Amino acid sequence: MMLQLSGVHAHYGAIHALHGVDLSVQVGEVVTLIGANGAGKSTLMMAIFGQPRASSGRVVFDGEDITGLPTHEIARRGIALVPEGRRIFPRMTVMENLQMGAVLGEETNFEVDLKRMYTLFPILEERCTQRAGTLSGGEQQMLAIARALMSRPQLLLLDEPSLGLAPLYIKKIFQIVRELNRDHGMTILLVEQNAHHALRVAHRGYVLQHGQIILSGTGRELLANPEVHAAYLEGGHAAPAAQPAA
Amino acid sequence: MAALVLAQHSTSPAERLKDAAAVAFIALLLGIPMIGLTTVDQGGALRIATRWPTLCIFVGVCFAGRLLLRYAIDRLRARKQARERSAVSAPTVDQATSPLLTWIGWAALGISVALPMLFSENRYVVDTATTVLIYVMLGWGLNVVVGLAGLLDLGYVAFYAVGAYTYGLLSTQFGWGFWQALPLAGAVAASFGILLGWPTLRLRGDYLAIVTLGFGEIIRIILVNWTELSGGPNGIASIPRPSFFGLPFKPPGDDPTFASFFGLEFSTNHRIVFLYYLILALALLTNLFVSRMRKLPIGRAWEAIREDEIACKAMGINARNVKLSAFAIGAMLGGFAGVFFAARQGFISPESFTFNESAIILAIVVLGGMGSQLGVVLASLVLVLLPELGRDFAEYRMLLFGAAMILIMIWKPGGILSHREPTLRYRADGGRR
Numbered sequence A: 001m002m003l004q005l006s007g008v009h010a011h012y013g014a015i016h017a018l019h020g021v022d023l024s025v026q027v028g029e030v031v032t033l034i035g036a037n038g039a040g041k042s043t044l045m046m047a048i049f050g051q052p053r054a055s056s057g058r059v060v061f062d063g064e065d066i067t068g069l070p071t072h073e074i075a076r077r078g079i080a081l082v083p084e085g086r087r088i089f090p091r092m093t094v095m096e097n098l099q100m101g102a103v104l105g106e107e108t109n110f111e112v113d114l115k116r117m118y119t120l121f122p123i124l125e126e127r128c129t130q131r132a133g134t135l136s137g138g139e140q141q142m143l144a145i146a147r148a149l150m151s152r153p154q155l156l157l158l159d160e161p162s163l164g165l166a167p168l169y170i171k172k173i174f175q176i177v178r179e180l181n182r183d184h185g186m187t188i189l190l191v192e193q194n195a196h197h198a199l200r201v202a203h204r205g206y207v208l209q210h211g212q213i214i215l216s217g218t219g220r221e222l223l224a225n226p227e228v229h230a231a232y233l234e235g236g237h238a239a240p241a242a243q244p245a246a
Numbered sequence B: 001m002a003a004l005v006l007a008q009h010s011t012s013p014a015e016r017l018k019d020a021a022a023v024a025f026i027a028l029l030l031g032i033p034m035i036g037l038t039t040v041d042q043g044g045a046l047r048i049a050t051r052w053p054t055l056c057i058f059v060g061v062c063f064a065g066r067l068l069l070r071y072a073i074d075r076l077r078a079r080k081q082a083r084e085r086s087a088v089s090a091p092t093v094d095q096a097t098s099p100l101l102t103w104i105g106w107a108a109l110g111i112s113v114a115l116p117m118l119f120s121e122n123r124y125v126v127d128t129a130t131t132v133l134i135y136v137m138l139g140w141g142l143n144v145v146v147g148l149a150g151l152l153d154l155g156y157v158a159f160y161a162v163g164a165y166t167y168g169l170l171s172t173q174f175g176w177g178f179w180q181a182l183p184l185a186g187a188v189a190a191s192f193g194i195l196l197g198w199p200t201l202r203l204r205g206d207y208l209a210i211v212t213l214g215f216g217e218i219i220r221i222i223l224v225n226w227t228e229l230s231g232g233p234n235g236i237a238s239i240p241r242p243s244f245f246g247l248p249f250k251p252p253g254d255d256p257t258f259a260s261f262f263g264l265e266f267s268t269n270h271r272i273v274f275l276y277y278l279i280l281a282l283a284l285l286t287n288l289f290v291s292r293m294r295k296l297p298i299g300r301a302w303e304a305i306r307e308d309e310i311a312c313k314a315m316g317i318n319a320r321n322v323k324l325s326a327f328a329i330g331a332m333l334g335g336f337a338g339v340f341f342a343a344r345q346g347f348i349s350p351e352s353f354t355f356n357e358s359a360i361i362l363a364i365v366v367l368g369g370m371g372s373q374l375g376v377v378l379a380s381l382v383l384v385l386l387p388e389l390g391r392d393f394a395e396y397r398m399l400l401f402g403a404a405m406i407l408i409m410i411w412k413p414g415g416i417l418s419h420r421e422p423t424l425r426y427r428a429d430g431g432r433r
Helices: A042-048 A071-076 A094-101 A107-120 A124-128 A137-149 A167-184 A195-201 A219-224 A226-233 B002-008 B011-035 B051-091 B091-095 B098-117 B123-147 B158-175 B178-200 B205-225 B269-295 B298-306 B311-314 B317-344 B355-368 B374-410
Strands: A003-012 A014-026 A030-035 A054-062 A079-083 A155-159 A189-190 A202-209 A213-218 B035-041 B044-048
Touching: A003 B123, A014 A030, A014 B002, A014 B311, A014 B374, A030 A042, A030 A167, A042 A155, A042 A189, A042 A226, A071 A079, A071 B269, A071 B311, A079 A137, A079 B158, A079 B311, A094 A107, A094 B298, A107 A124, A124 A137, A124 B269, A137 A155, A137 A167, A167 A189, A167 A195, A167 B091, A167 B311, A189 A195, A189 A226, A195 A226, A195 B098, A195 B205, A202 A219, A213 A219, A213 B098, A213 B311, A226 B011, B002 B098, B011 B035, B011 B051, B011 B269, B098 B123, B098 B269, B098 B374, B123 B269, B158 B317, B158 B355, B178 B205, B269 B298, B269 B317, B298 B311, B311 B317, B355 B374
Parallel strands: A030 A189, A030 A202, A079 A155, A155 A189
Antiparallel strands: A003 A014, A003 A054, A202 A213, B035 B044
16 A cells, blocks of 8 residues: 555634545556546645644654644655646746755756656746746646656656647546556556546546535546546536435 | 736827827916016015916926926837837847957956046045945845845845954954954854744735834944943944954054155055055955855755745755855855944944944845846945035035836846846756866
8 A cells, every 4th residue: 555544524714624534555556536626636646745734643654643743744755746727937947947956965866867758748848947927837747747756756746837828738637647657557546637637547436525425436437427427527516415316 | 907007008199299288288278477576675575477488488397397307208119119029039049148248247347446546645535435345245145145045134234243252252352363253243243134034934014024124223222222232322432443454554653664664655545555455455355255155055945935935945955054155155255344344433433333234234235136246346336436526516405316216126127237147057968067
């Protein structure tokens, strides 16, 4: 077991955002977490990273309890995050961004990893001396993913990577997710609103609603599930429970 | 949306004429009582006279001025838009170091080295240049905190004061020399930096600014009131001046002095020139130090913290240590400048370390372009020399000063030099240099 969340509660100030979430990710899996806006998806992602810290419950990574650790210590354990909204360093160049991603790694790996990223994302090599803030949204997302991979993580957390991107880039992002997992054996936890794409690349999926996991299963099962279909795949905004089963 | 459209809209000549006519009309309305009518003293009685020709000229000037202003604004806006468009289409260009800037940097260095030789008899010039260099050094120090790490510090003068008082006390109470006291004063200032940084780690932006502002005032008020330690408002007097490797700048006496050792005739200018070269060397060391730091992981982490703290933490960077190191190093450099200040003046009092100083140093960093080393030099020149040049304008010089600052911010909102030098260069084979 690579990542195991059990009974995780989290608060943003007075707001109780997560109500006892159980979730697990096995080595070599792509697991996706889908849900509507405000369901707590990003909170869950950040709670793994201790921002906010889980108020109760346990987060275990690779056999070690990381619940109370500060964020940078969690990153040092081998989890990399591609945050929601990309959060690249806009005034720094593309290459400097990649170097920031590699601060934890060995100095000697840097050149090799940089070449690897340029092979994976050729556009980044073209833009390597450009300020990251001048990249397009899709390119920035590529950069954010590459930056996270520079630390050679064991687990990659992707928070809404397709948010606000052009359809062409959305396709590309999911293609990369699949490639990373299949060819490089990367274990991935993917948070998405784009349920259709996410469930197709994922081995397993969870559906989060009001801070609770209401459904889980393989990607295929969830895709075929009529409630999921009605609520998340046909543009429905209402909660699955409120929808009559088709 | 409406505002956006308005901003994009550039006026046609007809619109400009109409606009200028409207302004001229307002000028006419205001001008009739203010200029058109005047009182004349006629044998003790006041009589109202008219000055229609003057009024006509006034209205004409307003019309032409408004027309020109409108035209200039449109031109500037068009140029800016063109620049933004080209920045989007060819942004790779903006990363190349401009050879002009490198050239200016070297020229500035050459001039500053040659300056005391060119003006060896002019004490005023060398003194003013020394003041400029003190501000350059303070600007480079604060640049670490504000420009690189993005932590808005309004109380930077506190570290300047800590450095100055540390040297003042060590030299007058314990007889320490300049060079002995310099590292210790830097260390004391750095620990004050950490002292300030520690409780403010969670604060950002305005909140941090308020706390640092308070910190600066606390230090000053302590210096005013703790009379036993700091001498209170009287300050510390007769602080020894630095010597040239043990050779004092004194009229010839029993001990060897600088002049007698080198077989020169004694002149008070020797010390002035020596102090100038001393601060030049300190400032250059600061510059070298900060530019090296920028290329180290810690320096890059400062900039990354400025850009996005959460992302930094997710990369495994300990944000607390990075911020504290920025505070400590910025404070240390301010402390060094303070030691020099105390040694140069020979007298320090809390009056030298008011909020005004913090504001000027911050203005130097912001005006120069946050994070730009050369920008700090240019801004220090502007901010120190403008009040000096404006002496002829007497009480209007602060007005002039303010107007200049506003104009720079309008023309160059990112500072005089907003260009950021990348810390990594591209090599054709995809590696780095």
